[in-house]
Amino acid sequence: MSVPLILTLLAGAATFIGAFLGVLGQKPSNRVLAFSLGFAAGIMLLISLMEMLPAALDTEGMSPVLGYGMFIIGLLGYFGLDRLLPHAHPQDLVQKRQQPLPGSIKRTAILLTLGISLHNFPEGIATFVTASSNLELGFGIALAVALHNIPEGLAVAGPVYAATGSKRTAIFLGRYLRHGGNFWRRAGVADFGQPGFANRYGGYHGSSRRYYGGALRR
Template identity: 75%
Template sequence: MSTPLILTTLAGASTFIGAILGILTKKPSARLLGFSLGFAAGIMLLISLMEMLPAALNTPSFSPILCYLMFIIGLVGYFTIDRLLPHCHPQDLPCEDGDFECMKRIQSSTDKNKLKRTAILLTLGISLHNFPEGIATFVTASTNIELGFGIAIAVAIHNIPEGLAVAAPIYIATGSKWQALFWASVSGFSEIIGGALTYFILGDFVSPALMASIMAAVAGIMVALSVDELIPLAKEVDPKRNPSIGILSGMTVMGFSLILLQYF
């Protein structure tokens, strides 16, 4: 159980990378960000549909109907949370890269308190978004450490722009790097809490049927995250390029890595 917790912690901690970019007012290039988001989506889709869902379906004494029902619950649960909670992306930030005049105008205006409140609400929203990702990383790594490593990489890539989206508006509104890092750490820490709670609740008393149910639901969450969040966002941040390049690259790299792991 310790290795899945470590992977979950590392995936959540990647939020700090985005937070550091946020306080330095340096956003990743649109091309790199778009490709990375597509790459993460490709990893999640391949693992969810080619590994986790088939493994759940092939679990002895586990009904395929229940498996698909749990998958749908994961899908619907994600979309429900996504629609109810505030969300934001790096390209929505009020200032462009290195635009210190923009930052000064916001810091001296009456809008800075409103911006800070919005950023804190955004932090809470992203925290609840990240919570099931922590569960997904932990459950996958508990079932198959190689798959868990792949999911941790995909989640870490996804967390970098989220850390940026949290830290930058806080820093612009307050001028405090420490506050920006603190609120970004809150959003990343929720992922670690998700994995830790799964560990303490499930512990060593996990039946194959229970694990299959969780895997099916988590597969639904990750498919919804990829289709509803990562792929559209990849296209939005880099409209000149097709996000399928990153998606297919992620699937290819993950597929080859799974094949290679069979021989080592």
């Protein structure tokens, strides 16, 4: 198994850590969550603007118009996903209560699981493509993705555990989030990350860096 693929899978596996924290009831403080999310966001911004975009613009055969265009498309594309797919913020997690919660909370958590799993696709592609051409830069992206995947695991397992009272169900959905996200990562790698594809279309890595740089920046 290649190192870029291992980095991609490990970044996705971080959601399982958040799921365990949600089930164990050991929710990190808001200060810790704010620090981890802010730190991950800072890494993503730095990598997108100072590493991925300049490296993509330096790719042979790529014009600045195409480069910045792909960056903007990535930003707008991820903005559209963020608006369309269900999501929640860690500070809004539902805590365990005395009274059972309505079934709608459980359905919301399931939709949230599906939404997060789908949005892992561009993250996985960004990690794999970048690590394939620059391992050091790919490691930075994998670290940032892993840090912000932990609160995502919390966001799913917390409401499910509160709604059902079942640790098994919460762990199951957390496991699905991990494996489902990794499925999208592997699917993206199979479709877009093969070296032969990059060789046939010489500018693929450059344009994909721009696109996923925009997505990470969003």
